[in-house]
Amino acid sequence: MTKMTPNSIANEPSADTLHEWDRTHQLHPWMAMDNWRGYDNMLMESADGIHLRDAAGKRYIDGPGGMWCSQIGYGRQEMAAAIAAQVMKLPYTSPFTNTTEPSAVLAKKIAEMAPGDLNNVFFTTGGSTAVDTALRTMQYMNNRRGQPQKKMIIAREKGYHGSTYLAHSVTGKERDKSHFDFETRLVHFLPDVNPYRRPAGMSVANWCDAKVTDLKNAIAEIGAENIGAFIAEPILSSGGVIVPAPGYHKRTWELCREHDILYISDEVVTGFGRLGHWFASEEVFGIQPDMITCAKGLTSGYLPLGACIISNRVMEQMSHLGTPSSFTNGYTYSAHPVSCVAALKNIEIIEREGILEHVRAVTPHFQSRLRDLMKFDIVGDARGEGLLGCIECQAEDLEAERRLGSMIDDACEEMGLIVRPLINMAVFSPPLIITLEQIDEMFDILERAIQQVETQLAV
Incomplete structure (x- = not known):
């Protein structure tokens, strides 16, 4: 094996050497562990x-x-220039005690883009931590409301929400549930919503009725008083770009409102233009969620950044109930100023072009x-x-x-x-x-x- 030294790295190693170092030292996401050193990415x-x-x-x-x-797309010189300028001006400051111009401007910008009263932005490190934040927000809110039992999360088979513990637990892709632990007490999965899987002879409209009934039955079985949130991707992307039947989203959202269940729309994939709008929830599917999670297209992948966008309604319930309490959720790199500048430049380019x-x-x-x-x-x-x-x-x-x-x-x-x-x-x-x-x-x-x-x- 080639010995890695600082000098060997500086001298631009060959492709073969890089592959050797990669196989020997780097563990990639979703790598097959029976042969993790036998691949060439x-x-x-x-x-x-x-x-x-x-x-x-x-x-x-x-x-x-x-x-x-x-x-x-790749190779945007103005993005590189904006990132470099912010690195030299202020590369980092603690989000726990300080704020920055990029994060304040970006929060206002996102609030203007988001539907309805989703005016409050909590910045995270990516999609998984955005989902974790949304779920923890639900838990925190119901504890503040004096409803500590109202914590069950309804999710869907084939849905993907991330790799952190809570996000992984509400992920419904069976092949991702191998040998990692995940929470089972707080999650109930609805059956597959893919119209391609409907029984022979069943219309798409009748399939939609059946999928909405799945949610009705879950609420009746578990009890609305025990259910805190329903989390759903507008399109189940990693599950195979599953587009639920027309009307499904609106009807499930109405059920959640009727039963005081928070609706969390996971727009990590569909947000920031993928369907031709900043967010798909309202513009495409006609719903105003209680929370939206986003990441990925927020910076076009130039730097890591995610966000959980929270409605005024949820914020008010967390703020004005019970004794004074801190929202003890956060990350060292929340609202990172360089990532926020990348997001602002990304939005500027999308708007201008x-x-x-x-x-x-x-x-x-x-x-x-x-x-x-x-x-x-x-x-x-x-x-x-x-x-x-x-x-x-x-x-x-x-x-x-x-x-x-x-x-x-x-x-x-x-x-x-x-x-x-x-x-x-x-x-x-x-x-x-x-x-x-x-x-x-x-x-x-x-x-x-x-x-x-x-x-x-x-x-």
């Missing part, structure tokens, strides 16, 4: 616009947009090309909304589905397109600046890859 060297370039100089379309987060309007303009073509993939026999479903999409392939068993997903992933990569494989699914959330021509290029590659895989399977 793609070594990326640079990026520009919607493209990534690996260490060998090969260029790829970034189909997943990083991790659902690259809104304005009309990126929200651009997303709404190119969405019909993106979704048309996506759904046209249903013409292939191995594609069981093609679904999405905005610049979010997923193809779900079909095979005879789980092992065959894994192999099929891997074959499509490999074929796309060879042709210059990165997709995010999820067993038998491939998901897309490209940078929001993608043009109509680039959308065609992306789906042309995907079509060729699917054709290649179908040919291989037929042999």
Whole structure:
């Protein structure tokens, strides 16, 4: 094994050396532990616009947009300049005792963007800590209200909310529940809401009725007096870009209001332009949540930052009940001034370049090309909304589905397109600046890859 020294790092190690160090010393998220030193992750060297370039100089379309987060694309010089200027001016100050201009301006900006009375912003380090903050806020509020039993959280199968303990506990992706511990006493999961999984012959409208009834039944079984919150992604992104049936969100939100259950909308993926609006909750789905969590597109991935946006109604209940009490939730890097500057510059670019309007303009073509993939026999479903999409392939068993997903992933990569494989699914959330021509290029590659895989399977 090559011995790592400060000098060897400074002398620009080769790609082979970097892979060796990576395998030997770095544990990546979601790494298969039976072979964690036997992999070679793609070594990326640079990026520009919607493209990534690996260490060998090969260029790829970034189909997943990083991790659902690259809104304005890569290589923005003005973003680098804004970050550098803030680093030199004030790189850090304690959020527990101080505030900064970037965090105050950003909080006001987000409050103006958010629907209804969501006027209060708690900054976090990312999406997981934003979700944890929302859930802890519910717990804190009900303790202040003298309702310590009102803590049950209703979540959904296939939903993903993060990797911290509480966020992981309300995540409904069964394959993520392997050997980590998670809380079971405080969480109740509703069955899968994916219309693709509805019984043969059932209409989408009747499926919606059934999914709303799932929530009604859960409330009746558990008791509204014991339920603190319902947490839901507008689109279940990591679960496979699942778009619930029309009307589902509005009807479940109304049920929560009727039974004094906080509605938490997890917009970590759908926020900041992915569906053509700053937030999807009200503009797309017609609801005003009690809290919204966001991250990812907030800075376009240039720096880590998340936020939990809290309604006036919730703040008032926490503030004016019981004896004086501190909101003892926070992080060393809450409201980090450099991250807040990155978010402000990101928002400025989105506004100045009309990126929200651009997303709404190119969405019909993106979704048309996506759904046209249903013409292939191995594609069981093609679904999405905005610049979010997923193809779900079909095979005879789980092992065959894994192999099929891997074959499509490999074929796309060879042709210059990165997709995010999820067993038998491939998901897309490209940078929001993608043009109509680039959308065609992306789906042309995907079509060729699917054709290649179908040919291989037929042999």
